[in-house]
Amino acid sequence: METNKIKRGYLTRQEEKEIAKENKQQIKRLEKEKKRKKTLDEYTSVMRDENNLVEFDNLNTNFFTERGVVKAVNGVNFSVKKGATVGIVGESGCGKSVTAMSLMRLIQGPMGQITDGAIRYNSRDGTVYDMAKMPIKEVYKIRGKEISMIFQEPMTSLNPVVRIGNQLDEVSKIHLKSICPKTGNEIPMTKEDAKARSIDMLAKVGIPAPEHVYKRFPHELSGGMRQRVMISMALLCDPSLIIADEPTTALDVTVQAQILELLKVIREQFNGSIMLITHDLGVIAEMADYVIIMYAGRIIEEGTVDELFYNPQHPYTVALHKSKPTISSEGNRLFNIPGNVPNPINMPTHCFFRGRCSHKCERGEAYPELVQISETHKVACFRAQDEIERKKNEPVIDIVANNTETTATVDGEKPKKKAPAKKTATKKATKTSE
Numbered sequence: 070m071e072t073n074k075i076k077r078g079y080l081t082r083q084e085e086k087e088i089a090k091e092n093k094q095q096i097k098r099l100e101k102e103k104k105r106k107k108t109l110d111e112y113t114s115v116m117r118d119e120n121n122l123v124e125f126d127n128l129n130t131n132f133f134t135e136r137g138v139v140k141a142v143n144g145v146n147f148s149v150k151k152g153a154t155v156g157i158v159g160e161s162g163c164g165k166s167v168t169a170m171s172l173m174r175l176i177q178g179p180m181g182q183i184t185d186g187a188i189r190y191n192s193r194d195g196t197v198y199d200m201a202k203m204p205i206k207e208v209y210k211i212r213g214k215e216i217s218m219i220f221q222e223p224m225t226s227l228n229p230v231v232r233i234g235n236q237l238d239e240v241s242k243i244h245l246k247s248i249c250p251k252t253g254n255e256i257p258m259t260k261e262d263a264k265a266r267s268i269d270m271l272a273k274v275g276i277p278a279p280e281h282v283y284k285r286f287p288h289e290l291s292g293g294m295r296q297r298v299m300i301s302m303a304l305l306c307d308p309s310l311i312i313a314d315e316p317t318t319a320l321d322v323t324v325q326a327q328i329l330e331l332l333k334v335i336r337e338q339f340n341g342s343i344m345l346i347t348h349d350l351g352v353i354a355e356m357a358d359y360v361i362i363m364y365a366g367r368i369i370e371e372g373t374v375d376e377l378f379y380n381p382q383h384p385y386t387v388a389l390h391k392s393k394p395t396i397s398s399e400g401n402r403l404f405n406i407p408g409n410v411p412n413p414i415n416m417p418t419h420c421f422f423r424g425r426c427s428h429k430c431e432r433g434e435a436y437p438e439l440v441q442i443s444e445t446h447k448v449a450c451f452r453a454q455d456e457i458e459r460k461k462n463e464p465v466i467d468i469v470a471n472n473t474e475t476t477a478t479v480d481g482e483k484p485k486k487k488a489p490a491k492k493t494a495t496k497k498a499t500k501t502s503e
C-alpha cells in the first residue's frame with residue numbers, strides 16, 4: 070500500500086481517513102500517558118556514565134500529520150559530557166532542532182510527540198531525570214534554570230511588546246532566590262535584585278550602556294544586540310547546559326563573527342556544557358570538542374573534531390566537507406550534494422543516503438547501524454565499515470634496517486619477506502612522456 074501511495078503521489082479519501090483514525094488513536098494514547106500521574110521512580114533513572122550530563126537513548130520523536138507520520142528523530146543515541154561542547158551538524162530538516170526541543174520538552178503537541186526512548190539528565194541535585202517521561206510541571210523546574218536555549222531568530226524569540234529588562238527580570242524572578250533581610254530566609258528574587266542581575270548580565274555579553282538597553286523594546290535593537298540579549302537571558306541562571314540552535318544563522322557575517330567570539334568567551338568562562346546546533350562546519354571547527362552528524366533523523370557519524378575533519382568516513386560527511394567554500398576554490402563552482410533527502414513520511418528501510426551516495430553500495434534492504442570504529446569515532450555506512458575491517462587486516466609495510474622490505478600484520482603475526490616491487494608503472498610513465 071505504501072508503494073502505491075508513493076507512485077501515485079497523492080492520497081485517496083479512504084487513505085486520508087485511515088491516517089486520521091490511526092493518528093487520533095496514537096495521539097490519544099500518548100497524551101494520556103503524558104498526563105498520567107507518575108511516581109518519582111517512573112521518571113528518574115541512572116546515568117550510563119556519571120561523567121555525562123545528558124544521555125539520549127533511542128530517542129524517537131514523531132509528528133502525526135494528515136499525510137502520515139513524520140519520523141523527525143528516529144532512534145538517536147548520543148551523550149553530552151560535563152563541561153564539553155557538542156556540535157550537531159546536518160542539513161535543514163534532518164532533526165537537529167527537534168532533538169534539542171525534545172530535551173527541553175518543547176515539541177508542539179498534540180501533533181508532535183516523543184514516542185519512544187529516554188533522555189537522561191544528570192541534574193544539580195544529583196538526581197537523574199528522564200526528561201522524556203517527566204511530568205511537565207517538574208520540567209519547569211529545570212527548563213530555563215539548569216538547561217537554557219539560545220534560538221536561531223532572536224526577534225521571534227523575544228516578546229516584541231515587553232521591554233528587554235522585564236523579559237530578563239522575569240527569568241530571575243521565577244528561578245532565582247534572594248535572602249530576606251528581616252528573616253534571613255530564601256525568598257523569590259526581589260525586583261531590585263533581578264534588575265541588578267539583568268544589567269550585570271547585559272554588560273557581561275558586551276552590551277554598551279546596559280542600563281539604557283534594559284529599558285528598550287526588542288525592535289529598538291539591532292539583530293546582533295538582540296542575539297546578545299538572548300545569550301544573556303540564557304546565562305542568567307548559570308545553567309549546566311546551554312543549547313544554541315543555529316545562534317548565528319540569522320545574522321550577517323560581521324555580526325556572526327562577533328557572536329561567535331562571544332560564545333567562545335562564554336565557553337571559556339562557563340563551566341557547563343554546550344550543545345551547538347549548526348549547519349556550518351566552520352563554526353563547529355572553532356567551537357566543538359565532539360561532533361554529531363545527523364541525516365534524515367538519524368546519526369550517521371560521530372567523533373571528535375579531529376576525527377571528523379581529518380578522517381571523515383561517511384560519504385555524507387565527506388560531501389559536507391567538499392561543499393564548504395575555501396579560499397583556494399575561488400572562482401570554481403561550489404560542490405553541492407546531488408538529490409534530496411528521502412520523503413520523511415515514507416523513509417526507505419535501506420541506507421537513507423543511498424539515493425545521493427556516489428558509492429551506492431548494494432546491501433539489499435538493510436540499514437547500516439552505527440558501528441564503533443575507534444574509541445570515540447562511530448559511523449553508519451557499510452562501505453566505511455568494510456574499509457576499516459580491510460585496513461585492519463592489511464599487511465603493514467615495514468622497512469627494516471638493511472632496507473629489505475618485509476610485511477607484518479597489524480595483529481602481530483610474524484613478518485614475511487616480500488619480493489621487491491616491479492617498476493612497470495614508472496617505466497610505462499617514462500615511455501609515455503617520451
Ligand SMILES: Nc1ncnc2c1ncn2[C@@H]1O[C@H](COP(=O)(O)OP(=O)(O)O)[C@@H](O)[C@H]1O
Binds near residue numbers: 139159162163
Ligand atoms: N511542527 C511540525 N510539524 C510537522 N513536521 C515537523 C514539525 N516540526 C518539524 N517537523 C519536521 O521534522 C523534521 C526535522 O525538523 P527540524 O528538527 O526542525 O530540522 P533541522 O535539522 O533543520 O533543525 C523535518 O522534516 C520537519 O519537516
Ligand code: SF4
Binds near residue numbers: 383
Ligand atoms: S551504506 Fe552504502 S549507500 Fe549508504 S552511505 Fe555508505 S556507501 Fe553510501
Ligand SMILES: [Mg+2]
Binds near residue numbers: 165166314
Ligand atoms: Mg533547526
